[in-house]
Amino acid sequence: MPTKIQPTGLSRLALLVDAPLSCIATPYIEALQKQQYAKHTIELYLKCIIRFSCWLKTENLDLSSVTPKLIDHYLNDLMLLYPATVDARYFIRMDRAALRCLLILLPKQQVQITKKPIEAELDRFSDYLLNICGISPQTCVNRRQHICAFLKHRFDTAPPDISQISGDDIDAFFQHLALKWQPASLREVSSSVRSYLRFLALQGKHISVLLAFIPKISSCSHATLPKVLTDIQxxxxxxxxxxxxxxxxxxxAIARCLLDLGLRGQETAYLTLDSVDWRNATLTININKSKRVQQLPLSTSTGQAIAQYLFAGRPQTTSRILFIRHRAPFNQPLGVPAIRSAMNRAFVRCGLRSQFCNTHALRSTTATRLQKAGASIKEIADLLRHQSLDTAKTYARVDIELLRTVALPWPGSCS
Incomplete structure (x- = not known):
């Protein structure tokens, strides 16, 4: 029995007697203590586990029934019971966090969901995207969701028969989405469907006719200038x-990496102590969209911010990740959502939250400042690690004052 939970923990554990999760309570507490969760937090999480265990008992379910899908069903039931108040949302978040820790503790064979035919097909498609196409994990998640929606729209609950997919099915799917989706979102779906058809082509399927049914949605990305911060901002x-x-x-230090080097959130999250070469003033990126090791020059301002954090701010840890969590669970990297939240809080503090709400604005600002300093499109593309120059050409249109100096007078004007 973990000693740090006594005596209040004993009263909590007593409620788990003859409950479905009784055998997991002690290992659960020990796992939280190992990750240095505060005693008060462990008490709250244990209360959530007890509530979940009682729900399992009323539903005649046991430990082997616990899956992510079941937990989502349980949390949905809680949201229906709780009134829509701030306190209710806090308790729901607490239950979700406690049960997330429970899923990590459970043996893998207990949390796996029996795969349906459509899920097996999506797994094969995801493996193709990650290991053959080399796309980023988040793009893989998005495309998987799009194809899942397409297959469910075509086959509903029946096992998917890929050979039965026709051009009319693709046309009907996009007509259905066009009623509620914006063009930018539809363009992403069309890319996903096109990628899925190429995946089918590798399996010997004839998809040339189907490709003709994928709509070409016009892009308005060049109609507006990218949102960037001014020097004052x-x-x-x-x-x-x-x-x-x-x-x-x-x-x-994270803000300097995003703003000075134009790093993406994922690239910043997976920087390690070995990524920084202080002697040569370079930063090595191992995790990026192109999945290639790349080196960037480490600016003085960025290096000083990282050094200050390492010497005076970073807690003692065995992790080699550069930016880590300062709250339990410790020894874990700071995730991309946490980085995004930290930057958004800074936008709130400086009064810019109404104009900027993500880290990509900082990356765009980096490119714009380089362009104004006289950097070429090729140099901007190299720093931002764009595989195509067309992506970086966006920033050639932002210097309005410079464009005015080369504008020709309107025919017939006095000037």
Whole structure:
């Protein structure tokens, strides 16, 4: 019995006697203690587990029935019971966090869901995207969701018969989406369906006719200029970080990586201590969309921010990840959602939250500042690690003042 939970823990554990999760309670507490969760948090999580165990008992379910899908069903039931208040949302988040830790603890064979034919097909498609196409995990998730919707629209609950897919099915699917989706979203779906058809072609399927049914949706991405921070806004944004305490040092160092080097959130999250070469002033990126090791020059401002965090802010840990969590579970990398939230909080503090709401605005700002400093499109593409120059050409249109100097007078005007 873990000693840190006594005596209140004993009263909690007593409620689990003859409950479906009685055998998992002690290992669950020990796992939380190993990750340095606070005693109060462990008590709250244990209360959530007890509530979930009682629900399992009323539903005549046992430990082997616990799956992510079952937990989602349980949380949906809780949302129907709780009134729509701030306190209710807090308790739902607490239950979700506690049960997420439970899923990690359970043996893998207990949390696997029996795969349906459509899920097996999606798994093969995901493996093709990740290991053959080399696309990013998030893009893989998005395309998997699009193809899942397509297969369910065509076959409903029946096992999918790929040979039965016709051009009319593709046409009907996009007509259905066009009633509620914006063109930008439809363009992503069309890319996903096109990618899926190429996957089928590798299996010997004849898809040339089907490709003709994928609609070509016009792109309006060049109709507007990219949203970027001005120099004044950049100064206000950087001053919004309080570097007098560890979390502020960490978030400021992350902001410098995003703003000075144009890193993506995922690239920043997976930087390690070995990524920084202090002697040669370079930063090595191992995790990126192209899945190639790339080196960037480490600017003085970015290096100083990282060094300050390492010497005065980073907690003692065995992890080699550069930016880690400062709250339980410890020794874990700071995820992309946490990085996004940290930057959004900074936007709130400097009064820019109504204009900017993600980390990509910082990446666009990097490119725009390079363009204004005289960098070529090729140099911008190299720094941002764009595989195509067309992606970086967007930033050639942002310097309005410079364009005015080369504009020809209107025919017949006095000037």
């Amino acid at each position: 950049v100064d206000a944004f950087l001053k919004a970080f309080d570097c007098s305490y560890p979390v502020g040092m960490r978030d400021y």
